[in-house]
Amino acid sequence: MSGVQDALEIKFRLIDGSDIGPKSFPASASVANLKESIISQWPKEKANAPRTIKDLKLISAGKILENNKTVGECRNGLCDVPDGITTMHVVVSQPPQDKGNKETNNLKQNKCGCVIL
DSSP states (O other): OOHHHHEEEEEEEOTTSOEEEEEEEETTOBHHHHHHHHHHHOOTTOSSOOSSGGGEEEEETTEEOOTTSBHHHHOOTTTOOTTOEEEEEEEEOOOOOOHHHHHHHHHHHTOOOOOOO
């Protein structure tokens, strides 16, 4: 394979429809490296910025990509266009809610509203 085919142009589509990239990545780059790149390029004006790579999920061709896989391993021949740009979708995980509030909400939801006459 030539060096040109070993590099992939990837852009990252955020949930609001805006994009980060495109940027060229080698086929040997791990998904964790892609996530680190996304975090470093995250738009400052966005409120839900991820803090770590664990806060991000990358989706390509309908599959969630695992951090330990390389870009080359995640390629889907049906979706990749030679010399084209691959779009990966980015999902930011929400931080877990406070456990105390959750228990309070459950208590309110479990109350019975029945009245027997």
